[in-house]
Amino acid sequence: MLTADNICFSINRKEILRDVSLTLAPGELLGIVGPNGAGKSTLLKLLVGDTSPTSGTIHLNERPLHQWDRRELAKRRGVLMQKSRLSFSFTVFEVVLMGRIPFNTGAEKPEDYDIAEEALYQVGLENFADRLYTTLSGGEQQRVQLARILAQIWRAKGGKADSDSIGESRFLFLDEPTASLDLAYQQQTLQIAKSLTAENTAVLAILHDLNLASQFADRIVMLKDGQVANTGTPGEVLKPETIQNLFNTPVFVLPHPETGRPLITV
Amino acid sequence: MATISSNTPLNTRKPILSARRSRSRSVMIGLVVLLVVTVLMGLGLGAVRVTPAQIVAIVLDNFEINHSLDIAYEARERGVLIAIRFPRVLLGVLVGAALGISGAAIQGLFRNPLAAPGLIGISSGAALAAVSVIVLGATLLQGLTELLGNFTLPVSAFAGGVVTTFIIYQLSSSHGRTSVVTMLLAGIAINALTGAVIGILTFIADDEQLRSLTFWGLGSLGGATWRSLRVAAPMIMAALITLPFLARPLNALLLGEDEAKHLGINVERTKRFIILWVALAVGAAVAVSGAIGFVGLVVPHLLRLTIGPDHRYVIPGSALLGASLLLCADLIARTIVVPAELPIGIVTSLLGGPFFLWLLLKDRKNHLV
Numbered sequence: 072m073l074t075a076d077n078i079c080f081s082i083n084r085k086e087i088l089r090d091v092s093l094t095l096a097p098g099e100l101l102g103i104v105g106p107n108g109a110g111k112s113t114l115l116k117l118l119v120g121d122t123s124p125t126s127g128t129i130h131l132n133e134r135p136l137h138q139w140d141r142r143e144l145a146k147r148r149g150v151l152m153q154k155s156r157l158s159f160s161f162t163v164f165e166v167v168l169m170g171r172i173p174f175n176t177g178a179e180k181p182e183d184y185d186i187a188e189e190a191l192y193q194v195g196l197e198n199f200a201d202r203l204y205t206t207l208s209g210g211e212q213q214r215v216q217l218a219r220i221l222a223q224i225w226r227a228k229g230g231k232a233d234s235d236s237i238g239e240s241r242f243l244f245l246d247e248p249t250a251s252l253d254l255a256y257q258q259q260t261l262q263i264a265k266s267l268t269a270e271n272t273a274v275l276a277i278l279h280d281l282n283l284a285s286q287f288a289d290r291i292v293m294l295k296d297g298q299v300a301n302t303g304t305p306g307e308v309l310k311p312e313t314i315q316n317l318f319n320t321p322v323f324v325l326p327h328p329e330t331g332r333p334l335i336t337v
Numbered sequence: 338m339a340t341i342s343s344n345t346p347l348n349t350r351k352p353i354l355s356a357r358r359s360r361s362r363s364v365m366i367g368l369v370v371l372l373v374v375t376v377l378m379g380l381g382l383g384a385v386r387v388t389p390a391q392i393v394a395i396v397l398d399n400f401e402i403n404h405s406l407d408i409a410y411e412a413r414e415r416g417v418l419i420a421i422r423f424p425r426v427l428l429g430v431l432v433g434a435a436l437g438i439s440g441a442a443i444q445g446l447f448r449n450p451l452a453a454p455g456l457i458g459i460s461s462g463a464a465l466a467a468v469s470v471i472v473l474g475a476t477l478l479q480g481l482t483e484l485l486g487n488f489t490l491p492v493s494a495f496a497g498g499v500v501t502t503f504i505i506y507q508l509s510s511s512h513g514r515t516s517v518v519t520m521l522l523a524g525i526a527i528n529a530l531t532g533a534v535i536g537i538l539t540f541i542a543d544d545e546q547l548r549s550l551t552f553w554g555l556g557s558l559g560g561a562t563w564r565s566l567r568v569a570a571p572m573i574m575a576a577l578i579t580l581p582f583l584a585r586p587l588n589a590l591l592l593g594e595d596e597a598k599h600l601g602i603n604v605e606r607t608k609r610f611i612i613l614w615v616a617l618a619v620g621a622a623v624a625v626s627g628a629i630g631f632v633g634l635v636v637p638h639l640l641r642l643t644i645g646p647d648h649r650y651v652i653p654g655s656a657l658l659g660a661s662l663l664l665c666a667d668l669i670a671r672t673i674v675v676p677a678e679l680p681i682g683i684v685t686s687l688l689g690g691p692f693f694l695w696l697l698l699k700d701r702k703n704h705l706v
Contacts, residue, residue, distance in 0.1 A: 150599040
């Protein structure tokens with residue numbers, strides 16, 4: 072369980088976030104939506120501990136975030152950043168294997184290879200294992216990074232508690248995971264994230280596309296000018312007036328013909 | 338449970354082979370062999386030729402180890418080998434290894450294949466101190482010269498390099514974080530400043546001092562003695578032993594600093610360690626052999642082109658290859674214009690420059706860095 076209480080963050084007296092409180096429970100996919108500059112990425116940086124809040128507290132499993140041992144944290148939490156800057160020509164497989172760094176000190180164990188291989192299958196890049204990362208397209212690179220994060224928070228097959236020394240809770244943070252992906256891979260990425268929630272992983276995703284948020288999120292937090300504007304299930308918060316308030320653009324909201332979830336269009 | 342089930346059962350899938358891994362291991366073995374060969378060449382070739390068998394016999398005799406080898410050698414061969422060739426070759430191995438491994442670590446730290454140890458001010462700081470001692474040793478710095486005697490130049494060069502690196506490090510750190518971009522820029526500024534001061538000192542130097550300056554600036558292993566080896570060896574050895582342990586953190590750092598943190602890496606500690614060990618190793622190397630260019634830049638690059646960027650291989654490989662290349666360069670430097678000796682920096686740059694260009698042009702179309 073991740074709990075943020077009244078977190079504020081300012082840079083040079085400019086307030087970026089004000090009194091943001093939220094919880095992220097195991098088994099749920101929480102979508103963060105909001106216009107550009109609302110403070111979404113800053114919020115994610117605070118929630119993963121890259122930056123400390125000016126005031127307010129963040130707890131992970133009842134323990135203050137900054138008290139966590141960085142390696143223990145890495146064993147149960149993956150963070151997919153928006154843009155990767157890897158410019159050295161590792162192979163795809165080598166990049167995915169790096170997700171196993173928290174779990175061993177020297178060389179990788181055989182199970183690390185198995186996990187990396189599984190993770191590559193999950194994102195559909197099994198035939199790319201020996202390709203050089205630097206030669207891939209932006210979308211492919213993004214999927215490789217996702218595979219790396221999946222390898223990092225991998226759960227032992229069979230899910231026995233004793234074979235799984237990390238315990239139950241896993242956390243996955245995604246900063247606009249679908250930004251450079253085409254339609255099919257946007258769906259695939261969020262489907263993978265969603266499937267992780269079925270195993271009790273808590274997923275927090277910053278999402279640009281309201282329809283993806285509507286389709287996959289269990290709950291949505293709407294962020295505007297550094298404050299939480301609304302929070303609730305997609306059906307509760309994705310309404311014409313709230314969305315118009317958020318983006319200053321009039322929209323239509325229709326029920327999805329199959330799922331009944333809100334479908335937003337301008 | 339595993340995450341979503343994929344459609345293909347595991348056992349029917351094509352195994353993912355890591356051809357690179359096995360090639361890396363072969364390359365490492367090859368590099369060890371290469372180093373042994375270059376060491377034997379460095380010991381054996383020159384005005385006095387000594388065969389590998391004679392080298393073995395001389396070493397065994399020197400340590401008074403009983404052996405049944407029936408190999409003849411003359412006292413002159415033994416004298417040359419023990420007093421001149423051995424310290425020179427060992428120093429070449431250490432300096433080459435220090436420059437190679439430091440280049441690999443610095444390029445990883447800056448996430449830039451074109452970075453070199455000189456970027457963090459070690460070389461320029463050492464050069465400034467060395468030039469100061471050469472030009473002002475008899476006048477302004479007389480007290481220092483009297484205090485340190487023959488060690489004035491190496492000790493000053495080492496101190497100058499380490500102090501300059503420390504200044505650049507301090508300039509680029511705030512609130513316990515070090516910005517590598519600021520470090521790069523601060524390094525450029527400090528390098529320019531030291532260059533200007535060196536220029537002033539060169540301007541006021543007399544002819545004899547100018548000659549010393551030139552030789553120092555181009556580097557040479559000619560000053561190698563058992564004593565200079567004892568000065569440089571501990572610091573270089575410490576770096577050679579420690580830096581390989583930072584290979585995995587360096588790999589993670591290539592993903593980005595935040596990404597490395599999310600993998601549980603203590604990023605700030607890794608950065609501090611790398612800067613510390615590189616400053617000590619290169620400071621010691623420059624102190625005993627002058628400024629030798631291009632080894633730190635080319636060697637890691639060459640390795641990445643053959644085995645990829647995994648620091649677990651690039652770091653030790655750069656030490657091995659750096660040592661071999663410097664020994665070859667030294668062999669050329671001391672045999673090509675016999676009985677005179679060419680400064681080794683001329684050889685490394687003369688060979689390294691065109692070679693580096695060739696690499697760049699050959700792989701211009703690929704993203705091979």
